[in-house]
Every structure is written in structure tokens, then in C-alpha cells.
Amino acid sequence: MAHHRSGSRQSADALARGLGWFSIALGAVELFGGRSVARWLGMERHERLIRAYGVREIVTGVGILASKDPTPWIWGRIGGDALDLATLGKELNESDADRDRVGIAMGAVAGVTVLDVMCANALTGQSMQERARRWDYSDRSGLPRPADQMRGAASDFQTPRDMRIPDALRPYKQPQLQGRPQPSM
Amino acid sequence: MKALRWYGKGDIRCESVPDPEIEDSRDAIIKVTSCAICGSDLHLYDHFMPGMKKGDIMGHESMGEVVEVGSAAKSSLKVGDRVVIPFTIICGECDQCKRGNFSVCERTNRNGELAATAFGHPTAGLFGYTHLTGGYPGGQAEYLRVPYADKTHIKVPNGIPDEQLLFLSDIFPTGWQAAVQCDIEPTDTVAIWGAGPVGQMAIRSALLLGAKQVIAIDRLPERLSMAEAGGAITINFQEESVIERLNELTGGKGPEKCIDAVGLEAHVSMTHPDTILDRAKQAVMLETDRPHVLREMMYVCRPAGVLSVAGVYGGLLDKIPFGAVMNKGLTIRTGQTHVNRWTDDLLRRIEEGQIDPSFVITHTVGLDDGPEMYRTFRDKKDGCIKVVLKP
Ligand SMILES: NC(=O)c1ccc[n+]([C@@H]2O[C@H](COP(=O)([O-])OP(=O)(O)OC[C@H]3O[C@@H](n4cnc5c(N)ncnc54)[C@H](O)[C@@H]3O)[C@@H](O)[C@H]2O)c1
Ligand SMILES: [Zn+2]
Numbered sequence: 075m076a077h078h079r080s081g082s083r084q085s086a087d088a089l090a091r092g093l094g095w096f097s098i099a100l101g102a103v104e105l106f107g108g109r110s111v112a113r114w115l116g117m118e119r120h121e122r123l124i125r126a127y128g129v130r131e132i133v134t135g136v137g138i139l140a141s142k143d144p145t146p147w148i149w150g151r152i153g154g155d156a157l158d159l160a161t162l163g164k165e166l167n168e169s170d171a172d173r174d175r176v177g178i179a180m181g182a183v184a185g186v187t188v189l190d191v192m193c194a195n196a197l198t199g200q201s202m203q204e205r206a207r208r209w210d211y212s213d214r215s216g217l218p219r220p221a222d223q224m225r226g227a228a229s230d231f232q233t234p235r236d237m238r239i240p241d242a243l244r245p246y247k248q249p250q251l252q253g254r255p256q257p258s259m
Numbered sequence: 260m261k262a263l264r265w266y267g268k269g270d271i272r273c274e275s276v277p278d279p280e281i282e283d284s285r286d287a288i289i290k291v292t293s294c295a296i297c298g299s300d301l302h303l304y305d306h307f308m309p310g311m312k313k314g315d316i317m318g319h320e321s322m323g324e325v326v327e328v329g330s331a332a333k334s335s336l337k338v339g340d341r342v343v344i345p346f347t348i349i350c351g352e353c354d355q356c357k358r359g360n361f362s363v364c365e366r367t368n369r370n371g372e373l374a375a376t377a378f379g380h381p382t383a384g385l386f387g388y389t390h391l392t393g394g395y396p397g398g399q400a401e402y403l404r405v406p407y408a409d410k411t412h413i414k415v416p417n418g419i420p421d422e423q424l425l426f427l428s429d430i431f432p433t434g435w436q437a438a439v440q441c442d443i444e445p446t447d448t449v450a451i452w453g454a455g456p457v458g459q460m461a462i463r464s465a466l467l468l469g470a471k472q473v474i475a476i477d478r479l480p481e482r483l484s485m486a487e488a489g490g491a492i493t494i495n496f497q498e499e500s501v502i503e504r505l506n507e508l509t510g511g512k513g514p515e516k517c518i519d520a521v522g523l524e525a526h527v528s529m530t531h532p533d534t535i536l537d538r539a540k541q542a543v544m545l546e547t548d549r550p551h552v553l554r555e556m557m558y559v560c561r562p563a564g565v566l567s568v569a570g571v572y573g574g575l576l577d578k579i580p581f582g583a584v585m586n587k588g589l590t591i592r593t594g595q596t597h598v599n600r601w602t603d604d605l606l607r608r609i610e611e612g613q614i615d616p617s618f619v620i621t622h623t624v625g626l627d628d629g630p631e632m633y634r635t636f637r638d639k640k641d642g643c644i645k646v647v648l649k650p
């Protein structure tokens with residue numbers, strides 16, 4: 075599976091690793107400091123949910139760091155970001171929540187989301203370029219001569235009547251009769 | 260014998276099963292020398308097609324040697340014959356078979372009533388493809404029982420390798436029919452969605468049938484490189500707008516002919532939000548298919564143009580812009596392939612060297628490695644385009 079990695083691939087990988095460690099750190103805070111986080115946000119009712127989100131973050135982080143290709147895990151992070159934003163967004167309407175702090179948290183999540191999306195796009199684009207390098211099938215035409223010379227080589231074939239398109243839908247050529255345009259054959 | 264059996268979503272196993280036996284006088288038994296995994300098999304693997312049962316034997320692209328012939332099939336087959344088996348089982352005698360509409364043969368689907376409940380009328384029996392189409396054991400196995408074998412076969416000569424002939428069973432005639440249904444004119448642009456095995460065959464067919472311009476749409480660079488080799492201009496749907504590019508390439512008028520070689524599992528991505536909605540609806544059974552490609556074709560096709568749908572769809576589809584179809588006067592042609600209608604002609608083209616369909620094979624393995632190859636093919640890993648299994 076040896077293949078060279080380009081410079082931008084390296085920086086995308088580095089960003090992914092950074093996001094992986096960030097996931098684990100944030101997850102640890104949510105999991106072990108669930109109560110304080112909940113209190114800070116005025117979301118005491120949701121302590122267990124926050125801990126659960128912490129587990130999700132840790133799993134994703136480990137996935138990013140441990141896998142050969144972090145791309146799907148980064149997409150997973152983006153899904154998680156959306157979930158976080160939705161959960162926080164709902165709190166903005168709750169009277170017991172500290173709306174300013176929820177707002178700050180949402181801002182932070184949105185900031186990381188931007189990084190996640192940048193990272194995912196860079197990784198996806200790069201992995202596509204790598205694919206193109208590794209598996210180049212441009213010599214597999216299946217044709218005996220260059221494709222351009224094979225155009226129409228099967229024109230001895232007669233389209234069966236039931237598969238012909240209606241004459242009215244054929245390309246318009248010269249009118250045969252005066253006055254009225256005719257479909258060509 | 261060994262066979263690949265379906266056990267549920269993402270679960271195919273290579274197991275020992277009893278050898279098939281002649282059950283009807285029109286049957287024959289084939290010793291399979293080569294078989295292939297098809298994009299249609301992925302719809303079963305991902306469990307988007309209803310009507311599979313645990314333990315069903317997969318596979319509908321097989322060829323091999325005749326080892327046993329029922330009394331009523333002896334007039335046209337004998338032990339030792341080399342045959343490719345079409346994926347559609349045909350009686351050769353019903354009204355539809357007589358017209359060459361083999362994939363809607365009226366007799367060979369032994370679960371015709373089930374099919375009629377789903378589709379209004381029965382369609383032909385198919386190998387290894389759900390109980391809606393007869394629940395016939397498939398050919399990803401060491402041996403295959405061929406019902407109606409006196410008609411359901413394509414005799415092939417010795418001296419040409421399996422790899423060049425195997426795809427007469429399905430994908431070559433399927434790509435060919437997709438192009439034939441377009442009734443291609445020398446002035447036509449033919450746009451083909453999907454550069455999988457079916458798309459690749461459609462690209463070559465459209466070229467051989469004389470299309471002025473063939474355009475292939477996919478997102479996987481290795482598949483696009485193979486499409487280019489076949490003379491296609493390519494569009495990467497994750498990097499560019501398909502609609503804009505198609506209009507650009509046709510002076511703003513859109514392609515005259517559009518081929519769907521993708522089917523019900525269109526790629527789900529952020530760049531195509533409708534696919535995310537479709538995926539969500541699939542999950543809660545509000546919709547069976549993801550018809551992104553149909554939507555795009557209907558929208559971009561030139562007025563009075565043709566949509567040729569080779570990609571398989573299973574059930575109920577949402578948000579279909581039929582207004583575009585009606586108002587632009589589009590023609591839609593569809594169908595499982597009438598394989599035997601084309602194979603004499605296509606075999607001749609292979610023999611004459613006009614085309615060698617083996618170009619599409621990227622992986623050849625034994626039956627034991629079949630389950631892993633299903634995963635590789637589904638995930639488009641390891642540059643995989645077409646897998647051939649050697650039982
Ligand atoms: N009509 C028939 O008789 C018949 C016979 C064989 C196969 N099929 C069907 O043809 C289809 C293709 O089969 P295959 O073996 O080539 O499968 P495949 O899965 O290898 O190929 C499908 C290709 O479509 C591409 N794709 C996904 N979304 C797309 C989009 N939005 N736009 C463009 N391309 C997109 C994928 O990247 C992939 O390369 C399947 O639905 C299969 O069931 C029909
Ligand atoms: Zn198939």
C-alpha cells in the first residue's frame with residue numbers, strides 16, 4: 075500500500091490529527107466533567123446526554139488517530155457537530171439555561187465545524203488524487219484501435235423497430251415539402 | 260458444492276450446499292468455470308431489494324460447461340457444450356419471448372403472483388435475484404441448475420477465454436441495450452451516468468453505434484480514467500455541476516440521449532442534498548430508492564430527447580420532476596435486459612475483435628474470497644471495477 079503523500083495531504087493529515095486529539099480532550103471533559111459543563115451551561119437536566127456526547131467524541135477521536143484513512147471519521151465529526159449545535163440551539167429557548175454561555179458554546183462548535191469541513195474536503199480531494207495515481211485505467215479501452223477510430227464501427231447494426239424513437243423526434247434536416255417542416259429519417 | 264449465500268445486509272458467506280439436480284425435463288446442470296459480481300448484486304447485499312431469504316444462492320453472471328441435460332433440453336444442448344447463461348430465464352414460447360421481450364417472459368417466474376403484487380404483472384425469472392423474480396438459486400457456485408435450459412443459454416465457441424465471453428450474460432448486452440434504446444443518431448450527444456461496469460459497456464456501445472459525443476459522469480477517478488479510454492468526455496459530479504457541464508458541452512441545449520447506469524443507490528453526499536433526504540426516507544421506509552440520477556436526467560435532457568434507464572429501481576420514488584418529462588416531450592425506455600435478443604450479434608462482434616469486454620475486470624479470485632470481494636466492490640476499494648470469481 076506504499077504511495078507517496080503530497081505536501082497538502084500531509085497538512086490535511088496533520089489537521090486531522092489535531093482534530094482527533096481535540097475530540098479526545100473535549101470528550102474527556104464532557105465525560106468526566108459532565109456535571110460542571112452542564113452547570114456552566116445551565117443545562118443540568120442534560121448531564122447524561124453531555125456525558126454520552128463525550129463518549130462519542132472520544133470514540134471519534136480515537137478513530138481519527140488510529141485509522142489509516144481518517145476521512146470517514148472526520149465526516150463523522152461533522153455529523154457530531156451538527157448534533158451539538160442542534161442540542162445547544164434548543165437550549166436557547168429554555169428559561170433555565172444560561173443563554174449567553176450557550177451562545178459562546180455554539181460559537182465555539184461552529185468554529186470547529188469550519189475546521190472539520192475544511193479538513194474533510196482537503197482529505198477527500200487528496201484521497202481522490204491518490205486514487206487517480208494508484209489506479210489509472212486509461213489504457214483499458216477494450217477496443218482494437220483508438221476510440222476515435224472506432225466511432226460508428228457497429229453502424230451495420232439496425233435498431234429494431236420497437237426501439238426506434240418516433241420520427242418526429244429525429245434531428246431536423248432539410249424540409250422535403252414546401253411550406254411545412256418535415257421530420258427527417 | 261461451494262456457493263455464495265445471502266444472509267442479510269452485508270452478510271454473504273461461502274458455504275457448502277447440496278449439488279443442484281435436474282428437477283424438470285427442460286433443465287440442465289452447468290459446471291461453472293467463471294462467474295461475476297454485478298452492481299445488481301450490491302442492491303441485494305445492501306438489502307434495498309425486497310424478497311430475499313436467508314441462505315439464497317447469489318449470482319446471475321455465469322458461464323461454464325454443460326454436465327447434465329434433461330430429456331426435453333437434449334434437442335439443443337449436450338453434455339460438454341460451452342455456454343454462457345443469460346441472467347434472464349426465458350421460455351422462448353410466450354407472447355413476450357416471441358417478441359424478443361425476454362426479460363418480461365410470462366412463464367419463467369415461478370413466483371409470478373408475488374411479482375404481480377409488486378409490479379402489476381409478473382416479469383421473467385432471474386437467477387440469484389430475490390423471490391419476486393422466482394427465487395432461483397444463482398451461479399456464484401460450483402454448479403448451477405438452469406431451468407428452461409433449452410432456451411436459456413448462449414452457446415459459445417472454444418478458443419476464446421472465459422473473460423471475453425462471460426459478460427454476454429449481463430453487462431455487455433445491458434450496456435448495449437441501454438445505447439440501442441437511445442436509437443443513436445450520428446449527431447447525438449449521449450450522456451451516461453455511472454461509470455461502473457454497466458456504464459463502461461454503455462460508453463463503448465454508444466461509441467460503436469456512432470454517437471458524436473459520449474459523456475460519462477461519475478466521481479471515482481479510476482472509473483473516469485477507464486471511461487476516457489473508451490472515448491468519453493468525463494464529468495466528476497463531486498467537483499463540477501453536472502447540469503452546467505452538460506449544457507456547456509451541448510451548446511446550452513442539453514444531451515439528446517441520457518443513460519442511467521447507476522440505479523437506486525445514487526451516491527449520498529452533501530453536494531447533492533436530495534440524496535440525503537432520500538437516504539433518510541429509505542431508513543424509515545418512506546421511499547425505497549434514491550432517484551437522484553433520474554431527476555438530473557429529466558431536468559437536463561434536451562426537449563424531445565430520450566432517457567434510457569438501465570440502472571435498477573425497486574419500488575416507490577419521490578420528487579420525480581415529471582413536469583419536465585411531460586412538457587419537454589421526453590421518451591423513457593427502461594427494462595431488465597432482453598439478453599438473448601442481442602447476444603448472437605455481440606458474440607460476433609467479440610469474435611471479430613470489434614470489442615474485448617474483459618477490459619473491465621480488475622479482480623479475479625476464488626469463490627472463498629467472494630464475501631470479501633463483495634465488500635471491496637461495494638466500497639469501491641482497491642480500484643475495484645469488476646470482480647470475476649473462479650469456482
Ligand atoms: N437493466 C439491467 O438489466 C441491468 C443489468 C445489470 C446491472 N444493472 C444495474 O445497473 C446499475 C449499475 O451497475 P454496475 O454493475 O455498473 O454498478 P456499480 O455500483 O459498479 O456502478 C455504479 C456507479 O454509479 C456511480 N454513481 C453513483 N451515484 C452517481 C451519480 N449521482 N451520478 C453519476 N454516477 C453515480 C458510482 O460511483 C458507481 O461507479 C445497477 O443499478 C445495476 O443493478 C441493470
Ligand atoms: Zn447483473
Ligand SMILES: [Zn+2]
Pocket residue numbers: 349350351352353354355356357363364365366367
Ligand atoms: Zn417466455
